[in-house]
Amino acid sequence: MIRKNIQEENIVYGVDFGSSALKISVCELLDIHEFEVLTSMKFKYIGPMNKKLFDRERIKQFIERAFSRIDRELSVSTQQKKTIVTLPMAEYKTDIITVQTVVKNNLVKFENKIELINKAKEISSCGAILHTIPLKYTLDGESVPDPIGLQGEILQMDIFVIGYDEFLLEHFKSIFEELSIKVGKFVAPPLSFINYYLNFVPAQNKAQNILVIDFGSDVSYCYRIGNSQLATFHCLNLGSEIITNDIKNVLKISYDIAKKLKENHASLINKDDEEISIDGVNVQLSLLNEIVEARYDEILETYDNVPSMHNVDGDDIKIIVLGKGHPKGVDMYLENRWKGKIQSLAPYIADTNYMIAVGNIQYALNNEIYIPQIKEKQTTGIITRLIHIFEDLF
Incomplete structure (x- = not known):
C-alpha cells in the first residue's frame, strides 16, 4: 500500500533501460542518507531497441506512456520528474588512461585531480564521457591511497573512463527534455550495481x-x-x-x-x-x-x-x-x-529485476545529485546510505 503523505518534491525515479524492458523504481528521498521505494514497474519494449533501428518518436511515446502509467499508480503528477537513468544497448565504451601533472608549490590539492580528469577526457576516445574513476595515484613514483594534502612534484593518475555513444546520448537527452523529465545523471550499469551491492549485502x-x-x-x-x-x-x-x-x-x-x-x-x-x-x-x-x-x-x-x-x-x-x-x-x-x-544475491535482495533502477537512486544519494527537502522528521527508510568507498568524479 502506497503512503498518502508523500512529499512530491522528494520523489526520484530510478530508470533502467534493460535488455528487453524498461524498469522504473519510484522512490522518495527521506533525508540525505535514506530513501524508500514506493513502487516499481516493468514495461516491455514494443519494438527493437538498437542503434540501427533507433526510432526516436516511438521511444519517446513509449517513455511517456510508462511514466503516465506510474503517475496513475501513485496518484501523483510532479511538474518536472527527477530521474537517474541507465541507458539501453551495449553502446558503452571504456578505457584506462594514465595522465600526470606538475604539482604547484609541491602541495597536492583537489584542483590537481580535476586537472588530470580533464586531461583524460581530452585524450579519451570513448564518446560522451559518463564516468571518470581514479584507479591509482602515484606521487613522485610512489603509489599513494589519496594524494590530497601530500607533498610532491609529479602527480600521476590511472583513470578508468566510461563513455556512451554520442548520437544516442543526444537523442535520449532531447527526449527527456521534451517530456519535462530532468535527468540528474546518466549512469553506467556497473556503477548502479556497486551502489546496490554495497548497501544491501551484509558486510560479512x-x-x-x-x-x-x-x-x-x-x-x-x-x-x-x-x-x-x-x-x-x-x-x-x-x-x-x-x-x-x-x-x-x-x-x-x-x-x-x-x-x-x-x-x-x-x-x-x-x-x-x-x-x-x-x-x-x-x-x-x-x-x-x-x-x-x-x-x-x-x-x-x-x-x-x-x-x-x-x-x-x-x-x-x-x-x-x-x-x-x-x-x-x-x-x-x-x-x-x-x-x-x-x-x-537471493538471500539479500528480494527482486533483482529492479536492482539497477534502485541502484541508480543510491548512486544519486551517494553523489548528492538530488538533495531532499525536509519539512519534518521522516520515518526511517528501507535503504541506508553507505560511506562512499569508490570515487566517481564526473
Missing part, C-alpha cells in the same frame, strides 16, 4: 573481488569489481536472442520451437544424448547443447580477452550471474571456467 558477505556477468536478450555486460571499485567493464550487443537464432538456423526449425528448446531443455552441463520431441520436432539433446555452448563460449571468450578482467587469484573471485538469458547450468559452468565461486 561482501566479496572483495567480483566478476559480474549480466546476460539479457540482446545485450550482455561483464565487469570486475575489486575492493569496492570498478576495475574493468565490457559490453556486447549479443545475448540470448542470438543463441535462439543459432538453434533455429542449425536445426532448421521455427523461432518459437527454438526458443522453447533453449529455455526448457538446453544445458551447459548436461551430457545426455537422448532424443526429445517438442511440437512434433525431434532433437538430439547433445546437438542442442553443442549449439548453445558454442555461442555462449564465444561470448565468454570475448570477455576473457578483456585486459584486467581476470587478474586476481581464482580463490578470491566471487561470480555473480545476472539476467534471465543464461542457459541452464551456468553456475557450475562459470565456476569451472573462471575458477571462482558463485555468489547468490
Whole structure:
C-alpha cells in the first residue's frame, strides 16, 4: 500500500533501460542518507531497441506512456520528474588512461585531480564521457591511497573512463527534455550495481573481488569489481536472442520451437544424448547443447580477452550471474571456467529485476545529485546510505 503523505518534491525515479524492458523504481528521498521505494514497474519494449533501428518518436511515446502509467499508480503528477537513468544497448565504451601533472608549490590539492580528469577526457576516445574513476595515484613514483594534502612534484593518475555513444546520448537527452523529465545523471550499469551491492549485502558477505556477468536478450555486460571499485567493464550487443537464432538456423526449425528448446531443455552441463520431441520436432539433446555452448563460449571468450578482467587469484573471485538469458547450468559452468565461486544475491535482495533502477537512486544519494527537502522528521527508510568507498568524479 502506497503512503498518502508523500512529499512530491522528494520523489526520484530510478530508470533502467534493460535488455528487453524498461524498469522504473519510484522512490522518495527521506533525508540525505535514506530513501524508500514506493513502487516499481516493468514495461516491455514494443519494438527493437538498437542503434540501427533507433526510432526516436516511438521511444519517446513509449517513455511517456510508462511514466503516465506510474503517475496513475501513485496518484501523483510532479511538474518536472527527477530521474537517474541507465541507458539501453551495449553502446558503452571504456578505457584506462594514465595522465600526470606538475604539482604547484609541491602541495597536492583537489584542483590537481580535476586537472588530470580533464586531461583524460581530452585524450579519451570513448564518446560522451559518463564516468571518470581514479584507479591509482602515484606521487613522485610512489603509489599513494589519496594524494590530497601530500607533498610532491609529479602527480600521476590511472583513470578508468566510461563513455556512451554520442548520437544516442543526444537523442535520449532531447527526449527527456521534451517530456519535462530532468535527468540528474546518466549512469553506467556497473556503477548502479556497486551502489546496490554495497548497501544491501551484509558486510560479512561482501566479496572483495567480483566478476559480474549480466546476460539479457540482446545485450550482455561483464565487469570486475575489486575492493569496492570498478576495475574493468565490457559490453556486447549479443545475448540470448542470438543463441535462439543459432538453434533455429542449425536445426532448421521455427523461432518459437527454438526458443522453447533453449529455455526448457538446453544445458551447459548436461551430457545426455537422448532424443526429445517438442511440437512434433525431434532433437538430439547433445546437438542442442553443442549449439548453445558454442555461442555462449564465444561470448565468454570475448570477455576473457578483456585486459584486467581476470587478474586476481581464482580463490578470491566471487561470480555473480545476472539476467534471465543464461542457459541452464551456468553456475557450475562459470565456476569451472573462471575458477571462482558463485555468489547468490537471493538471500539479500528480494527482486533483482529492479536492482539497477534502485541502484541508480543510491548512486544519486551517494553523489548528492538530488538533495531532499525536509519539512519534518521522516520515518526511517528501507535503504541506508553507505560511506562512499569508490570515487566517481564526473
